[in-house]
Amino acid sequence: MTRTLIALLCLGLAGMLGWALWQLPGDVGLKSDLQSELQGQVQADIVGLPALVAAHLDQSGVRHPVTAVLLNFRAYDTLLEIGVLLLAVLGVLAVRHAAAPEPVHPQRAGAVLAALVHLAVPLMVLVAGYLLWAGAHQPGGAFQAGAVLAGAGVLLRLSGRLPALLPPGFWLRAGLLLGFAVFLVIALGVTRGGHELLAYPVQQAGGLILAIEASLTLSIGLILVSLFVGAPSPPEHGGEASE
Amino acid sequence: MNDILPWLYDSLIALTLLWIAWQTLSTRDLFKAVLLFIVFGLLMALAWVRLQAPDLALAEAAIGAGLTGALLLDAVGHLRVPRRPGPRK
Amino acid sequence: MEKLYLALAVFLMLNVAAGLLRILRGPTAADRMLAAQLFGTTGVAILLLLAEAQAVPALRDVALVFALLAALATVAFVKRVWYRKPEDIP
Numbered sequence: 367m368t369r370t371l372i373a374l375l376c377l378g379l380a381g382m383l384g385w386a387l388w389q390l391p392g393d394v395g396l397k398s399d400l401q402s403e404l405q406g407q408v409q410a411d412i413v414g415l416p417a418l419v420a421a422h423l424d425q426s427g428v429r430h431p432v433t434a435v436l437l438n439f440r441a442y443d444t445l446l447e448i449g450v451l452l453l454a455v456l457g458v459l460a461v462r463h464a465a466a467p468e469p470v471h472p473q474r475a476g477a478v479l480a481a482l483v484h485l486a487v488p489l490m491v492l493v494a495g496y497l498l499w500a501g502a503h504q505p506g507g508a509f510q511a512g513a514v515l516a517g518a519g520v521l522l523r524l525s526g527r528l529p530a531l532l533p534p535g536f537w538l539r540a541g542l543l544l545g546f547a548v549f550l551v552i553a554l555g556v557t558r559g560g561h562e563l564l565a566y567p568v569q570q571a572g573g574l575i576l577a578i579e580a581s582l583t584l585s586i587g588l589i590l591v592s593l594f595v596g597a598p599s600p601p602e603h604g605g606e607a608s609e
Numbered sequence: 610m611n612d613i614l615p616w617l618y619d620s621l622i623a624l625t626l627l628w629i630a631w632q633t634l635s636t637r638d639l640f641k642a643v644l645l646f647i648v649f650g651l652l653m654a655l656a657w658v659r660l661q662a663p664d665l666a667l668a669e670a671a672i673g674a675g676l677t678g679a680l681l682l683d684a685v686g687h688l689r690v691p692r693r694p695g696p697r698k
Numbered sequence: 699m700e701k702l703y704l705a706l707a708v709f710l711m712l713n714v715a716a717g718l719l720r721i722l723r724g725p726t727a728a729d730r731m732l733a734a735q736l737f738g739t740t741g742v743a744i745l746l747l748l749a750e751a752q753a754v755p756a757l758r759d760v761a762l763v764f765a766l767l768a769a770l771a772t773v774a775f776v777k778r779v780w781y782r783k784p785e786d787i788p
Contacts (some may be wrong), residue, residue, distance in 0.1 A: 432664045473693055481777075482769065490766055497759065499666075505663040505756040510763070517767045520679050524770075564653035593748045610716045614704040621711045625718070628788060640779065644721055644734045646773055651741045652714070654760065658748055670760050674738065675767025679774035686778030 427571025429503040436507065437575045441564045445553060448546045448582065451521035455542060455589045461533055483525045498583050502572070508545075508579040512586025519591030528595065541591065545585030549578050619659055626652050640685050647678040703751035710744050731775045738768030 382499065392406050411557045419431045426434035494515040501507030523538040534542075552574050561567060565572045629652065633645040650673025659664040717740075720733040742761045751756035 464626060479773065482773070484765060486769065493762060493766060495761075500759065504669050505759065507664075509672050512666045513668070514763060514766065517671070517675045517770055518769060520676065521773060523771045524679070590676060594676070594683065614708060618704060618708045618711060620716070621708060625711070625715055627730055629718065638739060641721065641724075641730060643771045644730050646720065647734050648714075648718070648737050651737055651764075654764070655741060655744055655748075658745065658752075658754075658757060658760070663754055663760060666757070667763060670763045674741075674764060675770045678771035680772060681726060683776040683778050686774075 387432065421533060425568050425571070427566065427573075427575050428501070430505070430507075431509050432502065432505065432576070436479070437578060438566065438571060441553070445546075445549050445564070448549060448585070451586065451589050452542065452546050455592050459591055468495075479525050481535045483521055483527065487518045487521060490514050490521070494518070495589070496581055502576070508582035510588060511579075511583040513590060515583060515587030516590030516594070519587065520594050523591070523595050534592070538588065538592070541588045542585060545578075545582035548581035551576055615659075620625060624658050625657065626656060639688065640682075641683055643678070643681040645668065646681065649676060652673050699749045701746045701765070707744050707751065710740050710743060714740055727775075727780065730781075735768065735772050738764060738771075741768075758780045 373423040378399060388582070416431070419435055422436055422439070423429065423431060427439040428434050497511040497514060498508060499506075520529065540584070552566075556566055556574075557563055566604040626649065629645050629649045633642050633649060635647065636642050650669060653673060654666045654669040657663070657669055711779045714737055717736055721730045724730055742765050744762065745757050747759035749755060749761070
């Protein structure tokens, strides 16, 4: 009975998703009169969003349309997303076990793992920086770079080189907050120059986006690592193979 | 002839994705489900590539294949106790 | 040349499908983990082939990220899931 109900609900959800996908506006090409777009969002349905983005790409400060949308045209969404990530990590830190900080055990890592850490962690930091920089003109950006940075942190944690960071000290808190804070300060700062919230001046847009993305990378990396490190590592002894 | 290879590749990836998704949901072994989920993330990244969305592929590669896998495996390690089959409804 | 790349990608996808059987059958957790790890390598190869076939150089970055992060899951498995003999622990 329950299974039938769940199956029906799943089918209903799949049907709704398919319907929503079907309703998406296609790319029907750019209308000849660009002025009509300025009348508002309704026009976007008719013009097709990719064409709309392409038409305004030179005002965004970056050359990659996805980054332009995420960090400029729809920056408000990204700002709130970082807020959500921050709230998530606050939740994890709030419900953590109040365990004493664990000592660091570099000797726990075997020779193979130690070699992997020595090779991979610097490479990961390098690739994170590259992805951050590449985001301006090709796929990449703060989120991906932050994830790679977090990968380095997780690797360090797994090899026992990173303490549990509990309770979070001042610098960790500051790092977690940095991206959101810089984003918010810039978002509000541009309003002093007579612009709308988050409407960067066209000349400085590239620099502002880079500043936001750099701080976001650091914060996202720290947030993702904190999600992983928030839990204490399991006891080393005992336990069964899962088979 | 020119179109058959992309078509073959796309349908192969789509069918494998659906199959993995079903296996992930239906398996009773948590560890197996986690591994299948990691593989699902990998194939999803390849599917994004075919859908001309390299940005999503990059995010999926970074999050799905790397971090989520480590997080979920860590969770399995914490649970540690093999899951006993529960009462069937 | 594109055709060759795509054909190789199809071949590698078939490899992945065959490797899935190892994940489904086991028998041990390590067998399953290594099969998943193999897919990481296969995925890198497929991405590099597609980067040429579709002429999207950015896919090489995806392959790079894959190559860097695919090892994470294995390390997590070894450190957190796989049983270790007590005498191995310092």
